Amino acid sequence: MKNQILLSSILCMTLFVGAGKALALDIAPGGDALGGQLEDSRSAVIAQLTSNGSTAMVFTTSVQLTGQTPTLFTLPHDTYTADRQLVTGNYYLLFLSMDAAGGLELATSAYSIVAVSLHEAESYRTAIANYQQTWRDPQAFKPVALAQLDASVPYLRYSAMADLAHRGLFTAADGALLSQLAASSTSSQPEVRKLALMQLGGLGLVAYAEQLGAVLGNAAEPTSIRLAALDGLRFMGRTDVIQRQAASVGDSPSPKLKTRMLEALEQPQPQ
Structure with a gap:
């Protein structure tokens, strides 16, 4: 705990x-x-x-x-x-x-x-x-917030995602939903995608490691999205997936992304 x-x-x-x-x-x-x-x-x-x-x-x-x-x-x-x-x-x-x-x-x-x-x-x-x-009741709030993820107003979608994430209400059972929200093929806004990528990592949902790796290695993705995927992989302890994307990150013009990649590659492997 x-x-x-x-x-x-x-x-x-x-x-x-x-x-x-x-x-x-x-x-x-x-x-x-x-x-x-x-x-x-x-x-x-x-x-x-x-x-x-x-x-x-x-x-x-x-x-x-x-x-x-x-x-x-x-x-x-x-x-x-x-x-x-x-x-x-x-x-x-x-x-x-x-x-x-x-x-x-x-x-x-x-x-x-x-x-x-x-x-x-x-x-x-x-x-x-x-x-x-x-x-005040997390169990009552969660379905309300999940429904709000489909709201037509961007701020309400972001709020639902942020409030669920920071109250720790996502669980491993929400993996498929988080994967969908993290995908570039959906209509998810950037802040929602970043939170979804981080939640996949924070929950240790290693089944989605390759999805995060694909985002990290995609030069067409915004740097902030790639950073979220990288941090998600770090929380999973999937240095192997990070390593496979080292070359694509090396070609990035972002010093921050490169620095974070080097830090990740020096991260000790979980025993």
């Missing part, structure tokens, strides 16, 4: 290596997803950005999802939101909390702003209601 907990902790940290803003903001792994945002916020709202100045943003409430928010409200910029490409007139899902003076602020800075369309409001309303009803 201790080894499983340690592996889970390492897995979560590996997923967020290089995520500068996440680390600087001290966001827990998966904290940018719906579950973490709902826990950290007092209200959630879809609002239209009506003004975006150098120090503050002004929003008009369109759809109240949780809590209460004024019709017109102002949010101060911080180091992380100031350089976001937020477009005046567009709609955003905002997770809000209160500052020490009682004013509204983003619950976790830039991670509490999600671009949306108004026609997605009902999807968000339904997802949030389902989360609120089942979040």
Whole structure:
């Protein structure tokens, strides 16, 4: 059990290596997803950005999802939101909390702003209601999140994947589903694919090692996807599969991928 907990902790940290803003903001792994945002916020709202100045943003409430928010409200910029490409007139899902003076602020800075369309409001309303009803009961939450993996809204698909992964709710029985989500032939978005690749490795599902190896060796794959496959193989202890892809990784222009490959090849084989 201790080894499983340690592996889970390492897995979560590996997923967020290089995520500068996440680390600087001290966001827990998966904290940018719906579950973490709902826990950290007092209200959630879809609002239209009506003004975006150098120090503050002004929003008009369109759809109240949780809590209460004024019709017109102002949010101060911080180091992380100031350089976001937020477009005046567009709609955003905002997770809000209160500052020490009682004013509204983003619950976790830039991670509490999600671009949306108004026609997605009902999807968000339904997802949030389902989360609120089942979040505290992992067994009740899992089927809700699994169903959400087919949501039409990308952020809801990512949230389902991230919340399942970081709550440790995937098991070996989910291998076929994870394999499907990890495949480039599916419609899975990059962040979902990365989490699926890492889960296959973290669960030690060696039957899928060759799938991860094929992703690692595919020069057409994004570097971040190849890194996730490499780390998944490392968690499996399949240095042999990694070794077979050494030449293709050697041709990559990514120093990070090459360095991680060298580290993997020096990793001791499990006894």
